Amino acid sequence: MASSATSMATLASEICSQISSIFSKTTSRPPVLDVMVDEIALTATAKGRVFVHGVGREGLMLKALCMRLAHLGLSAHCVGDVNAPPISSSSDLLLASAGPGGFPTVDAICGVARSSGARVLLLTAQPDSGSAAKLATAIGYIPAQTMADDGGPAPTEESRTLLPMGSVYEGAMFVLFEMVVFRLGEVLGESPAAVRSRHTNLE
Numbered sequence: 001m002a003s004s005a006t007s008m009a010t011l012a013s014e015i016c017s018q019i020s021s022i023f024s025k026t027t028s029r030p031p032v033l034d035v036m037v038d039e040i041a042l043t044a045t046a047k048g049r050v051f052v053h054g055v056g057r058e059g060l061m062l063k064a065l066c067m068r069l070a071h072l073g074l075s076a077h078c079v080g081d082v083n084a085p086p087i088s089s090s091s092d093l094l095l096a097s098a099g100p101g102g103f104p105t106v107d108a109i110c111g112v113a114r115s116s117g118a119r120v121l122l123l124t125a126q127p128d129s130g131s132a133a134k135l136a137t138a139i140g141y142i143p144a145q146t147m148a149d150d151g152g153p154a155p156t157e158e159s160r161t162l163l164p165m166g167s168v169y170e171g172a173m174f175v176l177f178e179m180v181v182f183r184l185g186e187v188l189g190e191s192p193a194a195v196r197s198r199h200t201n202l203e
Contacts, residue, residue: 048091053079099146101130
């Protein structure tokens with residue numbers, strides 16, 4: 001039993017180390033944490049709404065963020081939910097993710113948001129070559145491996161990585177979003193008690 005616990009702790013440490021390394025990389029772009037906090041705080045100040053959209057596991061990470069944004073008191077919505085209102089003005093923000101640079105559905109939704117006058121914050125690991133970047137008003141650069149740069153030969157049991165395909169990017173999203181929520185709580189003056197009071201009691 002002890003060896004199993006040690007093994008789990010080792011794997012967890014390796015995963016956390018890989019994700020942590022993403023945030024220590026030096027880039028010429030502004031820190032993604034600052035970009036996200038500034039864009040969302042601007043939306044909150046303007047009484048706008050935040051919409052989130054992503055596909056696959058990226059979309060799941062964004063749904064988790066959307067929940068916390070609602071707990072912070074923002075009008076936050078997942079694109080595709082039946083109760084999502086229309087996006088309609090420059091006070092509204094679409095927060096989209098396209099780790100590999102673009103997806104047809106993400107590109108299309110970003111295009112609708114822009115044509116409706118809203119701002120688009122794109123999270124991506126490919127800020128210079130992706131199709132979605134052309135539609136963004138702001139870009140949050142997450143310098144992590146995605147499916148776009150995991151195209152090597154089929155892995156063997158000996159060569160498979162601990163975080164395959166886009167898992168590093170998606171794991172970095174989760175950690176990043178926790179930092180964003182923490183920072184936004186300070187910026188928006190939301191106490192832990194106020195945030196907790198907005199959690200659903202219908203579970």
